[in-house]
Amino acid sequence: MTEIxxxxxxxxxxxxxxxxxxxxxxxxxxxxxxxxxxHEARFELAAPATREQAVKAVEDAGYDVKG
Ligand SMILES: [Cu+2]
Incomplete structure (x- = not known):
């Protein structure tokens, strides 16, 4: 599934x-x-990854996710 x-x-x-x-x-x-x-990241998301994990990874790297 493609996520942005x-x-x-x-x-x-x-x-x-x-x-x-x-x-x-x-x-x-x-x-x-x-x-x-x-200002977009586009990627393929598959189990076991969740969108929440993607958001957290970006935030932990020091950036804000706006949606
Ligand atoms: Cu920079």
Missing amino acids: LKIEGMGCGGCVTTVTKALVAVPGISDVAVNLDS
């Missing part, structure tokens, strides 16, 4: 890398694509 998170606080390519790594590290999340201009 709206992320606040990303300002450069380093942020994109940080968010991408945080999401990829969650078992069950794959095909992560983070877009700096649209």
